[in-house]
Amino acid sequence: MDFNLSQEHLMLRDLYRKFAENEVKPLAEEVDEEERFPMETVKKLARYGFMGIPFPTKYGGAGGDILAYAMAVEELSKCCATTGVIVSAHTSLCCAPIFENGTEEQKMKYLPALLSGEKIGAFGLTEPGAGTDAAGQQTTAVLEGDHYVLNGTKIFITNAGYASVYIIFAMTDKAAGTKGISAFIVEKDFPGFSVGKKEKKMGIRGSATCELIMENCIVPKENLLGKEGKGFAIAMKTLDGGRIGIASQALGIGEGAVEETIKYVQERKQFGKRLSQMQNTQFQLADMHTRMKAAQFLVYSAACKKQAYVEAEMAGKKGESYSADAAMAKLFAAEAASDVTRRAVQLYGGYGYTREYPVERMMRDAKITEIYEGTSEVQRMVIAANLGVK
């Protein structure tokens, strides 16, 4: 067991930190306040290879691994959770399922533009009646000659409106239950596809979260991702990977709050001494840091396990499931981030409750990590099932 990062990872962390500090942090407050999608940052992320980190150079990726990707989301989210989730949803929920399930033609058609960041990707599974119960899909897909016709509505779709490529799930056989769900690669310009209302959210307010509407949406037959009826399996596998991205986002939010609080308590004076001199502050920060450090180990470990899985699959072997590892990483990191950011606001006192300081934003941003890409309750279900506790 080696807890040391490789030379590549150390260099990447240095790059991520410099980029986040210089390019992401100065915009974080404005992006939140104005609920504005930071397109200018996405263009810079694209230029420096952030939009295709864990994919082979053959498809235009950076040739990195899952840990390198997780660390990027972590460092970006330290400064701005909105920016973190843009990269996470794009990478884990759109690029990864195409890379892992697509035909060679689909990969060559879609991955170069996605991995270079020329195009942004998104994922449409959730529906008004199918959230945690993702099997309850109402969107339908009917094969008519050389194309499928999709009808239905998706909600809470991250990157919607800014994304050009969407992985959409729909029922091709209603009678078959989860085995009747199929996955499709849908382009924003396909006839019958449109983006609906944008949600007003508590946190990650710069991230675009919208409804997707498919009204007799025409999707070419060759855009079926994987086989018919395999959509639910693709969705679950994709979410396993996505959870590592969200766990990294939560990790970054919590670590960012710890860093900001350490700076603040060394400046703020009450009762004639710095807050940092008070034992309560010291104990709080010790606990906060310890929780985030534990979260980091779980997240990095899950990332390495997914990497081993991907490498095995690429070598034509059966990879070992990392599902429970991803669930534990997300569960722990999300709950740690919520707890740590709440404590950070408390240490800041009244100023922490104002929008003049970043910790209230971090507290609002942290909450979503306990909900999206599988609630904490779903993570517990996955972990318990993995333990054989039924």
Place this chain on the structure above:
Amino acid sequence: MKVIVCVKQVPDTSGKVAVNPDGTLNRASMQTITNPDDMNAVEAALKLKDETGCKVVVVSMGPPPAMGMLRELLAMGADEGVLISGREFGGSDTYATSQIIAAGINHLGIEKDDIVMCGRQAIDGDTAQVGPQIAEKLHLPQVTYAAKIEKEGDTVTVQRMLEDGYMTVKVQTPCLITCIKELNEPRYMSVGGVYESFKKPIAVFDFNTLKDDPLIDLTTIGLKGSPTNIFKSFTPPPKGVGQMLEGADKATCEGLAETLAAKHII
């Protein structure tokens, strides 16, 4: 065509500056960075690479840890690195350093359309002497303080930034240009670049590599070959609080003139 960029690893003075009891910098306890002006030179070279597809070689003289800095420059897009490193080179002043780097560049070979780029000066010594001295030793035309560089064929047009204006100079390649921060905004490493950097070559030129160059002689390199003698180095005392006069009226101006006159400044 190739662009050779000379770079130096320097202590990061934006953090805490550590000074030894004898007044010299405690380099071991400080973080290091690539000298900021050198980063502008690297960026200028990479822009030329973007435009022309030329090769960019980054050259540094220093101890083995400077290899890490060269790797970062390769991750930004440079093609090859050269680390000039050897005990014989230790303690070199600007004269000896430029002697050794010039020999290193000779070893790489300068062709008709090549350019050597340097930062204007390093933040640790602030002499701005090494670049010009390398040019002299290589018998290259030099243009210092470049704020804008345009290359067309074998002619490079450089806008020099001087204290009171700009001077535009046309120079034929091969030549040496020293760069200032106004020239450009250095790019970051890229994610893919980090991975590629480990596949790119970094050569080490030691004393044996360079010993046959006419510039290299044990009396002209290292501490022995350095004519500079440091008598004393010290941390200057902080300046006192200045006196502020507010207002744009005649009385304020007269007050200013009186104060300056009293101090014999005017």
